Amino acid sequence: MKTSAHQAIAFIGGGNMASAVIGGLLRQGLPAAQIEVVEPFAEARDKLKAQFGVAAHERAGAGLQRAGLVVWAVKPQTFKDAAAQVAGHTGQALHLSVAAGIRSDSIAAWLGTQRIVRSMPNTPALVGKGMTALFARPGVSDEDKAWVEQVIATTGESLWVDAETDLDAVTALSGSGPAYVFFFLEAMTQAGIEMGLSREQAYRLATGTFAGASELARASQDPPEVLRQRVTSKGGTTYAAITSMEQAQVKELFIRALHAARERAKELGDEFGG
Numbered sequence: 001m002k003t004s005a006h007q008a009i010a011f012i013g014g015g016n017m018a019s020a021v022i023g024g025l026l027r028q029g030l031p032a033a034q035i036e037v038v039e040p041f042a043e044a045r046d047k048l049k050a051q052f053g054v055a056a057h058e059r060a061g062a063g064l065q066r067a068g069l070v071v072w073a074v075k076p077q078t079f080k081d082a083a084a085q086v087a088g089h090t091g092q093a094l095h096l097s098v099a100a101g102i103r104s105d106s107i108a109a110w111l112g113t114q115r116i117v118r119s120m121p122n123t124p125a126l127v128g129k130g131m132t133a134l135f136a137r138p139g140v141s142d143e144d145k146a147w148v149e150q151v152i153a154t155t156g157e158s159l160w161v162d163a164e165t166d167l168d169a170v171t172a173l174s175g176s177g178p179a180y181v182f183f184f185l186e187a188m189t190q191a192g193i194e195m196g197l198s199r200e201q202a203y204r205l206a207t208g209t210f211a212g213a214s215e216l217a218r219a220s221q222d223p224p225e226v227l228r229q230r231v232t233s234k235g236g237t238t239y240a241a242i243t244s245m246e247q248a249q250v251k252e253l254f255i256r257a258l259h260a261a262r263e264r265a266k267e268l269g270d271e272f273g274g
């Protein structure tokens with residue numbers, strides 16, 4: 001991790017995603033003094049100071065000049081306004097956006113630089129198990145790309161996409177994805193309770209099953225349908241459950257839901273990227 005004074009890292013927006021990345025950086029040994037945050041919400045600033053010991057300012061100031069990397073972790077709806085406030089305060093920094101939908105053309109126009117990497121992380125970054133996709137605007141150097149990889153590695157895994165439009169699909173799949181998993185966890189836990197288990201028992205069984213099945217899928221050479229078939233004994237319980245889901249077209253509905261998420265990512269870019 002680069003730690004020289006001119007390579008400090010600034011975060012614009014100090015909410016959920018900023019906290020996930022800041023937590024990862026500190027765990028990897030970046031000194032808190034190398035990080036500063038611009039966050040207008042006083043309660044969020046207090047939380048950042050208490051949790052991480054980083055400096056948090058209400059608005060952009062001269063301190064941002066020393067940041068080699070500026071991480072944009074504001075909502076898509078507020079990115080343009082935040083850019084207008086911050087643009088004049090950053091030096092020749094590399095910019096990393098985590099915002100859904102907002103295209104690098106818009107960011108380049110707002111900030112007057114081409115040195116931009118867009119990313120789509122997810123909240124498991126909070127526990128170092130994030131999955132992030134990255135897109136570099138043409139002209140971003142290999143050194144800058146390596147730096148971004150190093151920063152994101154503190155929160156989990158990453159991969160690069162060649163087409164910026166792919167980030168909308170990534171947003172629908174892995175950016176929003178933890179919410180789908182939590183949705184299934186809610187359903188499995190509720191079913192367990194309805195069938196007589198305690199909430200604690202049901203939740204522990206459900207979360208352990210997700211974690212174990214994901215590990216198994218990653219360790220296996222076989223595709224998920226084969227792994228599923230191995231669970232599905234002929235005439236058994238899994239068959240009864242999967243048949244019920246197939247009759248209700250759960251898979252088709254689920255796929256449709258992800259398409260809706262991707263459409264929304266595109267809309268966010270159109271609506272708030274102007």
Ligand SMILES: NC(=O)C1=CN([C@@H]2O[C@H](COP(=O)(O)OP(=O)(O)OC[C@H]3O[C@@H](n4cnc5c(N)ncnc54)[C@H](OP(=O)(O)O)[C@@H]3O)[C@@H](O)[C@H]2O)C=CC1
Nearest residue numbers: 013014015016017038041073074075076078082099100121
């Ligand atoms: N949450 C998730 O799972 C993921 C989120 N993202 C993306 O990350 C970005 C941030 O999301 P998330 O962290 O969840 O959102 P949060 O609302 O938790 O954080 C955004 C923060 O930015 C602050 N803010 C608003 N205006 C400004 C400004 N002008 N300057 C500086 N800070 C400002 C907000 O303050 P206030 O509340 O006062 O407005 C808020 O605290 C979004 O663009 C989202 O698309 C990407 C992947 C996953």
Ligand SMILES: O=C(O)[C@@H]1CCC=N1
Nearest residue numbers: 100171174175176177
């Ligand atoms: O729901 C959203 O818009 C953001 C982007 C991906 C996850 N959360």
